[in-house]
Amino acid sequence: MSIFEIGMLVCFGASWPFAVVKTYKTKNVKGKSILFLILVLIGYLFGILHKIFHNYDMVIYLYMLNGLMVLADIILYFRYRKR
Numbered sequence: 411m412s413i414f415e416i417g418m419l420v421c422f423g424a425s426w427p428f429a430v431v432k433t434y435k436t437k438n439v440k441g442k443s444i445l446f447l448i449l450v451l452i453g454y455l456f457g458i459l460h461k462i463f464h465n466y467d468m469v470i471y472l473y474m475l476n477g478l479m480v481l482a483d484i485i486l487y488f489r490y491r492k493r
Contacts, residue, residue: 411467419472426479433486437493444487451480 433439454477461470 411469415469416472419469419476423472423476423479426476426483430479430482430486433483433490437490439487439490439493442483442487444484447480447484447487451477451484454480 433442454473457473458470458477461467461473
């Protein structure tokens with residue numbers, strides 16, 4: 411388990427709830443890039459796969475939590491994109 415990996419995931423993870431809440435409250439996705447969100451989600455999925463196949467430890471839960479927050483933002487994007 412790397413303290414640097416944990417730090418990265420905590421810092422990135424701290425920003426996602428703000429993005430999700432802002433999208434939910436404003437119901438506006440202007441300025442959001444779906445390509446960016448999907449690429450970030452894919453990155454977290456690769457991190458999860460790495461933990462499963464090569465270095466399983468508790469950090470996998472941070473990857474999962476961050477991935478779920480990005481997935482929530484993607485769902486909100488598709489819900490509010492027509493507004």
